[in-house]
Amino acid sequence: MGRSMTEEDSLTIDVIDNGGQWTHREWRMLRYLGVDTIIVDNDTPVDNLRKLDGLILSGGAARVGLTGELGNCGAFLELDVPILGICAGHQFMARFYGGAAREAPEPEFGAMEIALENEGGVIFANTAETQIVWESHNDEVHEMPEGFFVTASSPSCKVQGMENQKGDRFGLQFHPEVNDSEYGKEMFENFVALCRSNREQIKP
Numbered sequence: 001m002g003r004s005m006t007e008e009d010s011l012t013i014d015v016i017d018n019g020g021q022w023t024h025r026e027w028r029m030l031r032y033l034g035v036d037t038i039i040v041d042n043d044t045p046v047d048n049l050r051k052l053d054g055l056i057l058s059g060g061a062a063r064v065g066l067t068g069e070l071g072n073c074g075a076f077l078e079l080d081v082p083i084l085g086i087c088a089g090h091q092f093m094a095r096f097y098g099g100a101a102r103e104a105p106e107p108e109f110g111a112m113e114i115a116l117e118n119e120g121g122v123i124f125a126n127t128a129e130t131q132i133v134w135e136s137h138n139d140e141v142h143e144m145p146e147g148f149f150v151t152a153s154s155p156s157c158k159v160q161g162m163e164n165q166k167g168d169r170f171g172l173q174f175h176p177e178v179n180d181s182e183y184g185k186e187m188f189e190n191f192v193a194l195c196r197s198n199r200e201q202i203k204p
Contacts, residue, residue, distance in 0.1 A: 010036045011195055013054040018042050018070050018088055020059030021136075025177035026086065029188045030056075042071030046079070054082045054195035057089025059136075059175065082168045082195050084123070087137055090171030094162065097145035097169070106156040108135035111180050114152045114160045121151040121163035123170050125190050127183035133160070133174035134181045140173060168198070 013035050017023045023039060030037040040049065057073055070092050077083060077096050085093035091101040112135045116124050141159040144150065148169070152161035162171045170191065176184035 010034065011053045011192060011199065012036045012050055013056065013192065013195055014050065014052060015039045015056045015058055016042050016044075016071075016073060016076060016089070018058045018060035018073070018092075020087065022175055022177050023058040025175075026056055026058055029177050029185065030192070033188060033192050035192060042073055044072060046072060046075045049076075049079075052079065052081050053199045054084070054191065055079065056191075057083065057085040057092065059087030059089060077169075082191065082198055083170070084191050085169075085171040086177070087173060087175060088139075090162070090173055091139055091141055093169060093171050094141040094143075094145055094148075094159070097148065097164075099141060099145035099148070100143035101139055101141045104138055104140040104157065107138045108154075108156060108174075109137075110135060112154055112156075112174070114154045114174070116152050117150045117161075121149070121161070121170070122167060122194055123161065123163065123172065123187050123190050124151055124183075125186075127186050131182045132180065133176070133184075134178035135174050137173060141171070167194075
């Protein structure tokens with residue numbers, strides 16, 4: 001029989017709830033991968049967070065990624081752990097670091113094809129160069145923050161994915177937690193693996 005997961009082995013990656021319709025799917029995917037995870041309201045004080053190995057900023061309603069009305073997400077982005085922003089979380093992350101987001105000229109809903117850029121960075125490792133993902137967004141990142149590069153794009157949305165040069169901040173415009181995203185599980189696996197590697201590097 002395989003070795004059971006111990007508390008020491010288990011990673012702690014929480015999901016910040018920005019009001020997205022699929023936040024529980026992100027939590028469930030992490031649980032499936034053996035991660036210790038809970039869903040946390042976005043107005044939770046930073047000092048009330050658990051000791052984390054990583055963090056996910058969920059999606060939310062239209063415009064919230066543009067207005068900055070995402071509770072304490074700005075303070076969460078100051079944490080020294082890997083962070084993945086999804087949809088509105090991705091847009092907020094771009095703006096927080098000096099990029100820009102806007103109402104999308106061509107909103108995307110449903111299954112769409114994206115293509116990897118710059119070899120896809122960390123999150124897209126071991127996935128196809130073109131793939132189907134599930135979109136549900138009225139807004140989009142249109143100006144990249146300094147120190148970030150594009151990891152995926154589509155004809156109607158040039159920043160479907162982004163990553164910073166340091167390799168600890170990631171944004172996805174689409175929803176990898178939805179079954180229709182072909183490689184969603186692999187993307188979560190890649191993020192979890194990065195969080196584990198990062199924890200091992202900082203162990204005393």
